[in-house]
């Protein structure tokens with residue numbers, strides 16, 4: 001029974017955590033959902049596995065962004081375990097890792113792993129990984145918040161879901177990959193799927209629940225509308241206007257830089273600017 005699984009969040013200090021991942025403790029094993037971005041936080045997550053005193057049996061990935069896979073090497077350590085994701089997530093990670101190296105090395109230095117571990121075990125939509133009595137079923141979403149996303153459902157009653165970044169918990173969001181239309185579609189598909197009392201364990205904050213789909217949809221729509229409405233003949237002013245609108249919508253600075261990184265890529269995607277301008 002999925003109910004008997006205990007879910008431990010990493011990092012344990014919730015305040016100001018950039019990203020979170022999870023250890024699911026079953027009767028005699030541990031399954032990890034995602035790793036963290038940094039070496040030290042992923043090492044602390046690994047220490048959490050050791051503390052539980054049970055073997056790590058699998059790692060499940062919810063999507064293709066580096067904050068969810070960068071620390072896999074530290075988390076897995078010397079264990080020979082499957083790191084499971086849909087082929088599209090695996091391919092995206094391998095394709096984009098070098099570009100992420102160029103972005104993240106200057107930002108994080110040695111905290112961005114010198115060599116990254118990639119997922120090694122593909123799975124297809126609707127297939128499951130079962131460890132002890134816990135069954136995790138993957139949803140292969142395709143492009144959504146990242147170029148390829150893959151939430152995991154624990155148990156047959158679908159009340160516990162590792163949603164990845166389909167809902168941010170009142171934090172500013174990353175839209176730079178440009179798949180907001182698919183993201184909005186996925187919100188409607190997922191909204192219909194899960195029961196009203198479902199609990200969503202997410203990558204940034206949480207847990208959240210079905211009532212939060214509306215907030216996520218409004219965030220995305222408000223952002224795209226703000227980018228569209230801006231006067232792009234003056235880039236700096238256009239940017240500042242979008243930031244102002246989004247800070248009015250969500251009056252905090254949590255993960256603000258992720259939204260700021262998204263403004264120009266989305267403006268370009270909408271044909272409002274050109275990369276060379």
Ligand SMILES: [Zn+2]
Pocket residue numbers: 019065067068165203204
């Ligand atoms: Zn994330």
